Amino acid sequence: MVTNATSLGRSGLFDWLVQRFSALVLLAWIAWVSIGVIAAAEFGYPQWRALFAAVPMQIFSLIAVLSLCAHAWVGVWTVTTDYLNEAHLGKAGTAIRLLTQIACLLLTLSCLIWGARIFWGSG
């Protein structure tokens, strides 16, 4: 079996599943936050803060941040492997792809840690 060194799970089926599962988590989180904002009779800072304060919501938000980063990585990997390759860019293709992927990975990991800090400490 051919595996790719830069894909999230080294398996297309695993990445496919991660992409779908994380999408559902993000959909649920966005829906929950949107409903919380829309349903509030009066919307201001106290209501906004209270929305993210409860421990179950902190856990939900942390899972959403993890899902966002996994989802982002699978997506970025798909796009970079499709367009930034030797067929499109010539001999430098692999180097350009790997450098781009490293930059994207650093951004993703930074957002993972930053996002965890924001939502985990929001109580």
Add this chain to the structure above:
Amino acid sequence: MTGNRFVTQAFGEYTLAGFANCSAKNVKTARPVNLDLFSIKWPVTALVSIAHRISGVLLFLAMPLLLYLFELSLSSEAGFRRAGAMLASPMPRLVGWLLAVALLYHLIAGCRHLLMDMGFGETWRAGKAGAQAVIAISVLGAILAGMLLW
């Protein structure tokens, strides 16, 4: 199967025998390749697909901005007001609207993906109708988001 030839718009003419070779040894030579994306037709399904990618990349690049807004708005009453005030000036408001539209579109096109994964709308007709529905719902959402922001 040799001699059984077929034609596609994107790749020109090639043989099934060449295709079969893909799974064998000479993977690189047997594959039909057309790198000029502007020389092929763009049906509505292809447009919806590429827009899903573009909106995804846009949202990926906007992640730090969105996290910054969450951090600022959750930090304090003053931070919450500052985040709100940011959306009041014309340019950031336009950026906010564009990102909201990108997110909305990515969500709707993603839902279509999930439905097709479950086996709904996989025929060409249904795929085309689904793609048109994604565009229609997104345009409505974009107008609604604009009305909320302005």
